[in-house]
Amino acid sequence: MAAGQVDELRKRVNDDWERIVELLKQKIALGSVSSKGIAADHMKRSAQFVADELIKVGVDAKVVQSTNPDGSAGAWEVIGSKIVNEQAPTVLLYAHHDVQPVPDASQWDTDPFVGTEIDGRLYGRGSADDGGGIAIHSGALQALGDDLPVNIKVFIEGEEEMGSPSFIPFIESHREEFDSDVIIVADSGNWSADIPSLTTSLRGNTTLDVTVSVLGHPVHSGQFGGPILDANTLAAMLISSLYDEHGDVIVPGVASQEVVGGLQRDLDEASVRADAAVEPTYTMAGTGSLAERLWTKPSITVIGMDVHPVEGSFNVIANQTRIRLSMRTAPGQKPQEAQQALAKYLVENAPFGAKVEVTPLDNGMGWAMDPDAEATQDALQAMKEAFGVDPVNKGEGGSIPFIPELQRIFPQAQVLVTGPEDPKANAHSPNESISLSGLRNNVIAEALLLSKLGGE
Incomplete structure (x- = not known):
């Protein structure tokens, strides 16, 4: 994309910034804790809020309740679409609107369900995981507006933090609503608040x-x-x-395997030791890079x-x-x-x-992206243009089983795993937060990516 177009998208995001942050603050305030009941009224309110916000940016969104495998009432899901041209590529945008519980609010420095800005970060449960993903999708679609060159389908899940028990049955019963060429899963994170990443693999x-x-x-x-x-x-x-x-x-x-897409930067051992509170006398087990040991071995x-x-x-x-x-x-x-x-x-x-x-x-099942796919290259270029630095790809040692299941159900689709988190996000922990500068660049990056996927 030409520099002028990048600047124009950046201006549009900046002009919309107050709305994006307010959306995230309102989402935090809903307290969408799925462990209190995925079928409960508070989760329905959360889903309706997300649907209403998507409608504001041009998505024909609605709330649908899933059914658990045992036939009982399941999670409140948000699905929708924005069709601009039947011949254009179709992109599915994924995030989840449920959040982790707060077992002990006294461990927080702020009220966990009041979005609070401190030193360039917004604190609150679900600010990063995955209210940030919802904000990214909303901001990118608003920035593109009538210039959106791809068809959009949306799935905002309501039970991700509970293991997604009805995820696969729901997808399989709504295949037409989710069938797409590219799937963007905005539920991971970046190397840092200033360095973007694609998630290359999941064990x-x-x-x-x-x-x-x-x-x-x-x-x-x-x-x-x-x-x-x-x-x-x-x-x-x-x-x-x-x-x-x-x-x-x-x-x-x-089996063991090499880092998917090649190792661009190894993890810093001192940081890993500090994050895990490793005893000073302990020697890290295994051989090879720390990245291999944590991501692909x-x-x-x-x-x-x-x-x-x-x-x-x-x-x-x-x-x-x-x-x-x-x-x-x-x-x-x-x-x-x-x-x-x-x-x-x-x-x-x-x-x-x-x-x-x-x-x-x-x-x-684990998952590995296709590093040579055109969509992958588009995503990396979009990130570089938005953040102003080369992205550093990273794997994840944990598992997100629904991603390989998505790939199984839609084998022709390219899956890209992005997200709003960074090493300071504290997702699932006290004082969860999101970098506001990182969020802004993530919104710009997704808008640029959607433009590139449409051939612009």
């Missing part, structure tokens, strides 16, 4: 329960300890065998273990223990394959012939 996830048995019943440790190891120790030995001496997962059949975590508490413990050899393992899988590996490989390894490598039984649980 998958698989979970399984493992029961380790050594005896038919507990026995006295003084009488039998030595040749008979307790089930807890055997489980610990089994867990430790999943890694080599460097801390890399070594389970045959569990597998990790296995013990998230639950049935053992006797220290309080009230006594001298017996535990006959059995159960652990729950959560494994983050490489973006491109089917989690079922990784789950089966891990289960096979656990059974075949039982220490001292202990009995190991595995119960497979949930799976969630």
